[in-house]
Amino acid sequence: MKVEIYDYLRRRGALKRRDVLKGMAGAGTLAAFSGVASGIGVRPVWAADNAGLRAEILKIPGVGMGSPTDADWQKVGGMTLGPTRETVAEGEFSGVELTFMGLNNQNLHNFLFRGFLKPWEAYTGATINWIDLAQADYNARLQQSIATGTVDFDIIEMGAPFEGDVLGRGMASEMPAWVAELIDMDDYVGYLKAPVGTWDGKTYRISIDGDCHTFAYRTDYYDNEEFAAAWKAAGNDSAWAPPTTWSEVNAHSKFLVGKTDPLTGLDAHGFLDPLKGWGGFGFYFLEDRATGYAKHPDDPAWLFDPETMKPRVNNPAFVRAIQEVMDLIDAGAYPADQINADPGTTAFQQFLAGTGGALTWWGDVGSNARTSDTSVVGDVVGFDIIPAGDAVWNSRTGAWEEGVNEAPNMAYIGWGVYVMATVDSDSKRQKAAWSAAAHLGGKDLSLWASAYPSGFQPYRNSHFRYEEWEEAGYDRAFVEDYLGSNADSYNHSNAAIEPRIPGIFQYYSVAEDELAKGFAGQYGSAQETADAIAAAWENITDQIGRDNQIKLYKASLGM
Amino acid sequence: MSEPGDLLHVVTADEISDQRRALGRVLVWGSFGLLVATFAVLGLAQADVIGLQLPNWRPALYAFLFWGTCLGISRVLLSGEQGKRSLFILPATLFVVATVIFPLIFALGIAFSNWNLSSLEGRSFNGLDNVRQMWSDPFYWNALGNMVYYTLAILVEYAIAFGLALILASNIRGRRFFRVAFLLPLMLSPVAVSWMIGKSMMEVRFGPLARLARWLGWDRPSFFGDPEIARATIMMMDAWTYIPFMMIMILAGLQAIPREIQEAARVDGAGGWRSFWEVTFPLMLPVSITAILIRVIFKLKLADIIINVTSGGPGGATDSVTSFIFREYRDRSNVGYGTLLAIVYLLLIVIAITVFMKLVDRWMNPRY
Numbered sequence: 001m002k003v004e005i006y007d008y009l010r011r012r013g014a015l016k017r018r019d020v021l022k023g024m025a026g027a028g029t030l031a032a033f034s035g036v037a038s039g040i041g042v043r044p045v046w047a048a049d050n051a052g053l054r055a056e057i058l059k060i061p062g063v064g065m066g067s068p069t070d071a072d073w074q075k076v077g078g079m080t081l082g083p084t085r086e087t088v089a090e091g092e093f094s095g096v097e098l099t100f101m102g103l104n105n106q107n108l109h110n111f112l113f114r115g116f117l118k119p120w121e122a123y124t125g126a127t128i129n130w131i132d133l134a135q136a137d138y139n140a141r142l143q144q145s146i147a148t149g150t151v152d153f154d155i156i157e158m159g160a161p162f163e164g165d166v167l168g169r170g171m172a173s174e175m176p177a178w179v180a181e182l183i184d185m186d187d188y189v190g191y192l193k194a195p196v197g198t199w200d201g202k203t204y205r206i207s208i209d210g211d212c213h214t215f216a217y218r219t220d221y222y223d224n225e226e227f228a229a230a231w232k233a234a235g236n237d238s239a240w241a242p243p244t245t246w247s248e249v250n251a252h253s254k255f256l257v258g259k260t261d262p263l264t265g266l267d268a269h270g271f272l273d274p275l276k277g278w279g280g281f282g283f284y285f286l287e288d289r290a291t292g293y294a295k296h297p298d299d300p301a302w303l304f305d306p307e308t309m310k311p312r313v314n315n316p317a318f319v320r321a322i323q324e325v326m327d328l329i330d331a332g333a334y335p336a337d338q339i340n341a342d343p344g345t346t347a348f349q350q351f352l353a354g355t356g357g358a359l360t361w362w363g364d365v366g367s368n369a370r371t372s373d374t375s376v377v378g379d380v381v382g383f384d385i386i387p388a389g390d391a392v393w394n395s396r397t398g399a400w401e402e403g404v405n406e407a408p409n410m411a412y413i414g415w416g417v418y419v420m421a422t423v424d425s426d427s428k429r430q431k432a433a434w435s436a437a438a439h440l441g442g443k444d445l446s447l448w449a450s451a452y453p454s455g456f457q458p459y460r461n462s463h464f465r466y467e468e469w470e471e472a473g474y475d476r477a478f479v480e481d482y483l484g485s486n487a488d489s490y491n492h493s494n495a496a497i498e499p500r501i502p503g504i505f506q507y508y509s510v511a512e513d514e515l516a517k518g519f520a521g522q523y524g525s526a527q528e529t530a531d532a533i534a535a536a537w538e539n540i541t542d543q544i545g546r547d548n549q550i551k552l553y554k555a556s557l558g559m
Numbered sequence: 560m561s562e563p564g565d566l567l568h569v570v571t572a573d574e575i576s577d578q579r580r581a582l583g584r585v586l587v588w589g590s591f592g593l594l595v596a597t598f599a600v601l602g603l604a605q606a607d608v609i610g611l612q613l614p615n616w617r618p619a620l621y622a623f624l625f626w627g628t629c630l631g632i633s634r635v636l637l638s639g640e641q642g643k644r645s646l647f648i649l650p651a652t653l654f655v656v657a658t659v660i661f662p663l664i665f666a667l668g669i670a671f672s673n674w675n676l677s678s679l680e681g682r683s684f685n686g687l688d689n690v691r692q693m694w695s696d697p698f699y700w701n702a703l704g705n706m707v708y709y710t711l712a713i714l715v716e717y718a719i720a721f722g723l724a725l726i727l728a729s730n731i732r733g734r735r736f737f738r739v740a741f742l743l744p745l746m747l748s749p750v751a752v753s754w755m756i757g758k759s760m761m762e763v764r765f766g767p768l769a770r771l772a773r774w775l776g777w778d779r780p781s782f783f784g785d786p787e788i789a790r791a792t793i794m795m796m797d798a799w800t801y802i803p804f805m806m807i808m809i810l811a812g813l814q815a816i817p818r819e820i821q822e823a824a825r826v827d828g829a830g831g832w833r834s835f836w837e838v839t840f841p842l843m844l845p846v847s848i849t850a851i852l853i854r855v856i857f858k859l860k861l862a863d864i865i866i867n868v869t870s871g872g873p874g875g876a877t878d879s880v881t882s883f884i885f886r887e888y889r890d891r892s893n894v895g896y897g898t899l900l901a902i903v904y905l906l907l908i909v910i911a912i913t914v915f916m917k918l919v920d921r922w923m924n925p926r927y
Contacts, residue, residue: 096890336763340783342870345758349758503678505890520786520875
């Protein structure tokens, strides 16, 4: 769970003492029925639906009882050690030393891992050394380690977009079958199942997080009777309701020009496109507009042609997405200075501060809307999967196919734990590394991580059992609202999953530069802008090595 | 050593034997040979020509330190007292060579390579391909063009800094307070300036500067929406940060001018403007040139404010060479091309600064 949600719940007092006690009593009853005693006497069982243990760990330290500490992380790590006990003898890894490289964002990630793995170290006898990296240093450190052949870590916390760089080079250790069974991978939400985490049919990743873009919109815009009347008066037949397609998004944005925001009394605006780059991450937001048009249900590829690596970014689908942004620029639908607004600005300085009617973002906007002190839209925000295209471009036939096409964008895919191939030469080290990774990606431990401040989002189907959250003391309506749009996106059959090929952020970064020129009017048209991006992408592909990119792209698509 | 002038500075006269000289030569050339051999072995090992597995290039560092030490000893063995004098400068020279010259040579090698960190093939020599790419790269030339605008803005900054320095040099009330107050922007990190001013005070809806602009009649204030305005805004933020630096240098220069000269000018009937233009300004030229030169060097490195506030936009209007190289290198891992751009930029700076100094020298010291 994100820190801010947790803090919000504590501040808001959503959790009364009575609720906590009620939750504890309920959990106690559950525990009694499942034969699991509470407190110290808990017998950690890792059976698939271990409700008793799950209820118990959700009480550490107890929602609303202060932020978890290292002692709590260790306690959780100890209680969820069952799978390790089943597969590793006590002291079996004595003398083994492993190095773990991960992040130190917000004093989470590696800090939690340390606590979770302390009991594992005590039980197995292995020792773990830690390399903590700031987010900003992470990419450079990883790329340099790869390029210079100085892989000085055995286990790594890594985002799926880097799988091309690491798995594609054969630098990771293949997941043993016993690990796959241990962590119950069938429980993963749809898009985290293969081919994500796999390469050439082999599995490498233990997921510990999920990521996707969802659509956030202002409910007060759509409850506003004046807007509804004006919408009808403008000759629109459709209802004044939250948009479900990008055509509607644009129509609403143009309609709102010159209107007054019902909440702030300032100018109303429609959809907020970030028009400035963000170190490559800004391209995800053009993808949001494009996936509905570009991701055909019968074709896993949507950004490149898998046979040639020819970019699809200048096909009619992407050109349409770019054109729609340009149309809104021409219509004056954006706030002033939007050309200088990156995704961080659209989310935190605009939408949460009451500017704009809708945007797409990761789960942070959903959580911050209600939990951030600077948000004014907490009570007037709704969520959905990102809008659909009202036609989809079929790259195989080279023709548009009419009809609504939903394609949620699984932007960044989420963090995972990977074991490096450096351990493969020593079976003891290999088993130790995978055992540690499996402990971190364990089913029950992950429930705790998704419910308490950890930096990770829910990513298993079992994380969306709202009754468990309610039992633990959370406000059910809030949790359902917050998680629902994510769950719908994760399990969508036509989810757009980004290519996990080497240098994917290089493609995004150069696209941002070209888009900035296009949006500033330096290219003659959307097509010209898209062609410039495609040309730059071709250069990157040639530089990295086309044949190899094709091979890796196909492998990442599971083709 | 035999000249009387030299002997005046020598505490003891050295009588160096042939044997000692020979030992000195053996030491310096022997250690140099070892250094070359170490580099050669490491290079061959890395190229898999010989079957030696070495985890890193640390032996080269040890060989370099050994050679440096032997070089120092040999200086004393060969030149006696004179050699001891060179020991004062030798460690610093070797350090500079190790940390500046060597990396520069390696950088040259990288600059003529195709090296994308994501490429499985690693680094490969690609001749002048990077130069050709640079030649046809509109982003680089656009950034260079912007640098001309940014650099020319220094003239305005200089005029403002001079004006402020004259005010602070005069007997105004609260002079000490203003000296500190005017220096405050210089104490701020450009990153802080980016966020405090560029992202907060200029925020179009709530920012106080945007409110002021609206109050003054600008309906939809936008400080970074139009290319020209965005470039001017970046210039102003950068100027606000660094004008105090020029101001403090000029102020120091003003305070060093003897009062008698000013008084003599006044006695001779020079008014305020004439006294400034014909006395103060010429006397301040050496300080001014130094201040401008250092400011130019700072300006050519301009990147942090741009990266934080505009990312080079809109459409590259505010991009600087450094911010472009940052994107090329950090976001795109394009090490070879990024290094070439940096090397070319370094050459351009060296040439431009040299020409500038020559012109200034001719102007200030005319040869009749």
